[in-house]
Amino acid sequence: MSREIYDELTKILRDVFDNDSIVATPDLDASQVPDWDSLGNVRLFLSIEMAFGVRFSAGEISGIDNVGDLVKSIENKQAK
Amino acid sequence: MAAPDMSLNILDMQWLPDVGSKFRENLRTLGEGREFSYAKAHSLATSRLDLSQLHTFARVLSRQTDPGGDGSLSLSILSNATADLIASSVIATAPRHRLWINAHVAPFGTFATEALDAFSETNTRRDDFVLLALDYKGFNLTSCPGDLTQANSIVASCVSQVQKFVAAIREASGATVIVQTLPLAATSEFGSLDAQLPGTLRWLIQRFNVELCEAISSGVLVLDVAGLAQMVGLSEWHDPVQWNLGKFSFSQRVVPLYAEWLCRLIAASKGKSKKCLVLDLDNTLWGGVIGDDGLHGVVLGQGSALGEAYLSVQEMALMLRKRGILLAVCSKNEDVIARMMFREHPEMCLREEHIAVFQANWQDKASNLVAIAEALNIGVDALVFMDDNPAERHQVRLALPQVAVPELPDNPDYFASILLSAGYFEAIQFTNDDRQRADHYKQNAARRAVLGDSTNLGEYLESLEMEAYVSTFDAVGRSRIAQLINKTNQFNLTTRRYSESAIEKFESDASIIDLQIRLRDRYGDNGMICVVICKECNAALVIDTWLMSCRVLNRRVEELVLNLLVGIARQRNLQRVIGIYSPTEKNGIVSDLYCRLGFKFQSESSDGTHWSLELSSFSASSVPIKLTLSPDIELDESAGGIA
DSSP: HHHHHHHHHHHHHHHHHHHHHHOOOOOOOGGGGGTHHHHHHHHHHHHHHHHHTOOOOHHHHHHSEEESHHHHHHHHHHOO | OTTTTTOOOGGTTTTSOBSSSOHHHHHHHHHHSSOOOOOHHHHHHBBBBHHHHHHHHHHHHHHOOOTTTOOOOEEEEEEEEEHHOOOHHHHGGGGGGGGEEEEEEEOOOOHHHHHHHHHHHHHTOSSEEEEEEEEEEGGOOOTTTTTTHHHHHHHHHHHHHHHHHHHHHHHOOOOOOEEEEEOOSSSSSSTTTHHHTTTHHHHHHHHHHHHHHHHHHTTOOEOOOHHHHHHHHHHHHHHHHHHHHOOOSSSGGGGHHHHHHHHHHHHHHHTOOOOEEEEOOOTTTTBBBBHHHHHHHBBBBBTTTHHHHHHHHHHHHHHHTTTTOOOEEESSSHHHHHHHHHHHHHTOOOGGGGSSEEEESSSHEEEHHHHHHHHTOGGGEEEEEEEEEHHHHHHHHOOOTTBOOOOOOOOOOGGGHHHHTTTTTOSOOOOOHHHHHHHHHHHHHHHHHHHHHHHSSSHHHHHHHHEEEEEOOOTTTTHHHHHHHHHHSSSSOOOOOOOHHHHHHHHOOTEEEEEEEEEEEEEEEEEEEEEEEEEEEEEEEEEEEEEOOOOTTTSHHHHHHHHHHHHHHHHTTEEEEEEEEEOOOOGGGGTHHHHTOOEEEEEETEEEEEEEGGGGGOOOOOEEEEEEEEOOOOGGGOOOOOO
């Protein structure tokens, strides 16, 4: 199940950051992707919310450090 | 995105076609091509793009240095909130409106000093436009429920604060300032009482918006963000998560639509709004096919839900016509059968007299659109084409990408709303000229019919009984002068664009010789049809700007203007008149004007060809136009030719 989330995130990350070399892995974080600054983060989360039909709080967004945390958060929200 | 026929959410921007799955590939070909294609950029921008697509697009556009076309516009954004994502969306939305905008955001929190300090970075940049993107949190709008005196004082001081910013920017930078109305908050303090009770935040914001619009000077543009937020829905507009996270004034999901509204306003100020709505007939203005179903079989009007939907499309078209937008018909039908609906069906609210050009035949729609543009003397890029049939829309988009073709859902209940939401006819003013435009075209049709009857042009012109009123630039004519200067493309020798505040300065500048000309004839008042700006230089009168409305071509107004300029030059003891022709894509009709008027070619340079007319060898021609001059125009009457 989380495989599907990772695949979807790979697609989203590539579109948001215009970079076809990105692969979503648990350790992937902003420091490894050009243009993934705080503004890029807002764009990313808007796309994720649209794609997965979930909403994040300001605190959650600030607390997510890497794609692994992100996937866990999405899974929790989808389980509700 | 919601499926097009499920609901109408303005955020989905459904009038724009879907961008498809190859956006980033297409963007790459655009960016890597040897010669940047503005046409391709326009095409790519004329689709539904989300925030990230706009951001990526902006990156590609920012790498291009030569904007070509009408040149680039610079925009600075001053905001109390984080506006960086707005800047990139504006850059990428601009090509949709045939604009090129370099957008820049002042550092967070600096809006007040950037505006007020004459030597701030913003003011020294001397942008074309400065946007004051302030929301209610950027003002001292503290609620004081029940205290009317305090409430009025707060509103007045906030409006005055905006005026100070505006004045400071205009003075220091010369930019056109764009101010915003304030969206209401998504919550209320009491509930229904907020609207009534002075001093609530709702009351303060609503009063501020009214007073701002009343107090703002001409030449300042107003972006009605309050209206936009209402249309989007305040609970959709405000997002506490994004405010808390990064001080974003509104949900960044709305940024593509906000950027679209801003670009429309800027485009309108540059004369790029559309001028004519071309309507298909079957299943667009009524339900069914008139050729097959006949008068009694088509669905239109009262008594039927579907009929009401189509009637609302006609009512929308009539509303647009009332505000100066021309209507045309483009339909695959026998002409006589199509007109029958307009003449005989009792429920039609559009009638033949409302349609400026009626093209009903079996030729392809693109050719018909070209014919319509020619008949109206406007560019093909001034047309909007509304057709329920996706195949027809596709054909027109391919053949004529400059025509705006909105996507329409299957459901005709939404046709009128979608067309209006697309904002093709944005305007920054509404003049008497606009009000009368549709009738002018009717009068022109009457004039053309008379031309058919006259045996020669001379007789025809005499029969028109033309009268010209010439005066210098003044406050009364200012907004129409600005409109002509910024919108006229064909009869325009140098296509120099001046903002309304520059034009205001010309009024009192003694070194500028400026003329505005109005023309009446037997059939009606054409309004202001010609603008001329000249300067003196080295014993010559140099024509900086000479433009004319295409409505009055071939009336010998050109010769009248020449007689006037020679008269003015002689009065000032000058020796010659110098004209410049700067060629553009659209002004080919005046490429030989100076030659035809007897000027001699002098030289060619980067701004075009230079022509000279020695006054000593000029003799005026007699022109069949009665002339009235305002008293401040001084000219040597020996120039002759003045009736």
